[in-house]
Amino acid sequence: MKQTAKNTKQVPKKKTQTVREPRTITPKKARLIGWTIFGLFSFLFLGFYYGDTLKLAEGYSLFVYNYDDLTFINQSSWGIPFYVGRFLLQFYHYPLLGAAISTLILLCTTALFDYGLKSTPKIRFLSFILPTTFFLFLVYLGFGMFHLMEPSLSMVYLAGMFLLSAIFALAMLIVRCVFKSSPTADNAQRVPLKHYLLPSLLWIILATTAVVYPRLGMNIMVHSKMLNGVLEEQWEKVEKIADDLDYHTRSTAAYNAIALAHRGKLAEKLFKVSYRYPLQVTKTAGSPFHETMLYFSLCTYHCGLTHSAYYKAMEYATLNGFSPITLKLLAKCALIQDENELAKKYLHILSKTTFHKDFVRKYMPYTESRELVDSDPEFQRIRDLQPIDPLPFMQYYRDPIFMGYYVDLISGRSLEALHLSLMACLYGKMSNNFMERAQALDRSSILPYHYQEAIYLFSVLKNNPQYADQYNISPQLKQKTLAFLKEYEPLRGDKLKAREILKEKYLGMYAYYFFLENLPEESNKEQEFYKKGVN
């Protein structure tokens, strides 16, 4: 027994002997792992997560090598930093290229800070933390950064941090030379892993914040994706993004409508999404994000109102400076309007950029050949939508003009113009205008879903069943409309409650939209804060 007791006593002793040494790592290896994780995070964050936004920022930021030609920035006290920022931003025309260059700069910045902090091992981890603030700065700017007065602010920060790290490293080098002190850190000496626990945690918190925080607010990232889709005319992609959206802002709804119009699906799907726009104005870098300024010119262009599109694009350029996106739109409008010399000017400016020369190569020959303009499918469509006999001034139409013009349209060059007009009337809830135009539809054919709904709804509301009888309307659709009206009637006085109860069952129906969505009393009118005048 004694022996046993002895044996049992020895067990704990044995245990203490087998306690493992703390896991260690050489500083060099730790840095290498850190840099790899940091580099990967940076590339993925910039190239994929913020890729669409940075690509748009590039599109809204003109960069040409001759500084004197950048009149919008060269008289500002921040002219040179903006020039550098725009130089770096231009690579985001290809987001992965931009991300790779930015990542390289961030890694160099990290290395330079690391070199400067060599002699103070306790705070050497800051060499990672400081460059990480770049991502937080991006988050501060928000996904709407392309709409800032200076879209390259993020790159200015990046370049500034790199410069700072270079100065810091150089200063430390001089200090070390003057005082003949050598760094105390020994790369070969192993350091317990736990020494890196706190800095790693701190870094993970910062990086997670950068990733998670933007998703808590309004999702303008989707706005960027859709706008890029519109600019690249990837209509299917835009439609798909819109289908997956939980809610729309005015701009995402507008991009969805443009895509549906191009795909001939307006009358099938326009009211499938909710038009309860958020009331709060999104902020970017602390300022309101006035998204309407962006989509006005695109909507009017795709509706065939090139004059109005030119006007809106020029106003945008006046406020924010000319950019590749506005220059391209202005050039296209000028070409359609036979202003070839003007188009040449815009194309000439674009030819001085690094990444927009393809556009110039395509459209410069158009300035010399009317045939090329006339045979271009995009321009053909726009021309087919152009007004035949418009009212003399834009102000005579309801605002915004791409809606106002189409609700007043009485003659057009193409069937698409009629469909746009019908849908504008439905969106504007202008039943009489719709019913007048619906007379032009082929009554024997099966009409698109929203037309059938609207015709039946208006005939019920106006107690005019004969009107609906002229058209081929599905009985199920009639029943569903009547069921909606029956359920809506007792809730008429309380729109909020009505939505709560009816949304799941009826969202996607025109009747639901007509009574419960896009209500004038709930509209979020953007503050008219720009002073206007005669120039």
Next chain:
Amino acid sequence: MKTIRYIQLIFGIALMTGWVSCNNSNRSSVPQGATDNSDTLAIYPDYCDVVIPPNIAPLNFQITQTADEARVRLEGSVGGTDFTVKADKEGTFVLPEAEWRKLLNDNKGGAIIYTIYLSKQGKWSKHPQFRQQIAVDPIDKCLSYRLIEPGYELYRQLGIYQRNLENYEQKPIYLNNRQYKTEENHCINCHTYQNYDSKRMLFHIRHTHGGTLFADGGKFEKMGLKTDSTIGAGVYPSWHPTLNAIVFSVNKTGQMFHTDRNAKIEVIDTESDLIYYDVAKHEVYSLGQTPNIFETFPTWNTDGTTLYYCAAELPNDTAILNRIPLNYKKLHYNLMSRSFDPKTQTFGQPQVVIDAAKDSLSITLPRVSPDGKYLLFTIGKFGQFHIWHKESDLCMLNLTDGTLDPLKEVNSDDTESFHSWSSNGRWITFSSRRDDGSFTRPYFAYFDSKGKMHKPFLLPQKDPSQNKMLTLSYNLPTLTKEAVPYDVTEITKQVRTLEAKPAQFKGNK
């Protein structure tokens, strides 16, 4: 020590060599063995066969044809040293300033003859020559203008600048806020001087810091010219040539945006009158308040005894007057005048000088030549804001015999609008949209002693492609004998700190 001196010497020589080679980098020689080629080369800007002032900066230009190498030889018709310049990769010829200056001096009254040589695949060709006539009369040294986007309603970065025409130096006279700030945003316009003298000047500030800033020999004051008895603040000014008094138009202006592809903007006055402002006493007088007559664009003749202006008349019918935008094509402005006695500061009755309405035309922006013999104006089909009317042209009235000159040498198929004379009356500058139909550029034309206007030329730039890259329009190009003597920081301080004093309305004149 000796070694250091040697190093310094070598370094100095290297620097000098580098400097000299940089400065002479585009000098070249006439290529040998060039064969004659009858193809006339297009150059940008079109400086062929123009008359130029003897004090103008070098007229750098580009050739639009591609070539492996291009050279141009400049020689004087009278004499002096000729020189040859090589084009850069873009086909731009940057002419050396010192040689240019000497060539102009040596050939005043004569011409410069240009010969362009192109090299393709190692073979040189010599193309037909073109000339520039050098006038004896110089142009006023300074041109001031506002730079602004050809936008619609909005403005952002605006500046009034002055350009030294003898070189390429452009300096700001005043810049509004460069960064967007709601509480700082302001528009500036209508820079005006007294009799080509930039010591007395004014310009308007609208919105924040609003008022009219007057500068006179280093003294500044900001005035609010709107009174209870007039329809608004002063707009288009004309400073009396000798008195410290200004006639302004006061306008209620709005704009409409066309849907038709041939026009973009219509700026329409729904009311306008003239006021007389005594600068020293801060007193405003009305020159008549006529709701159905729209007076605007006042200008004095040379000795200040006649006030010219434009006026359109509509029937005195509220149904029409309340719907002016609908009737905008019915607004035809006549050229009018009123005599003025500088001693008593009293005006005579309005007289029609040219009845443009009779021919369904509309006259704006009258300007009398410094010798008092001619009146230059802009003519269009209707309305008063001709910069947005493609058909608008310059036209000249001979005040001695009443004949009109349509100035075919000067006008283009596109808009010609604002204009001003040089103080010697031999040059005019005017804004034109002939380059691209949208971005206004200043052109200059020689008006010889026989009363003939010559082919105009574009404001020269060090890099001629600057005109293509600049996305701003030149507004109100105005010639002055000297530069504005006030520093931009001083004017900025005055604009941002002075409060606008209200002017007093003193009745009718």
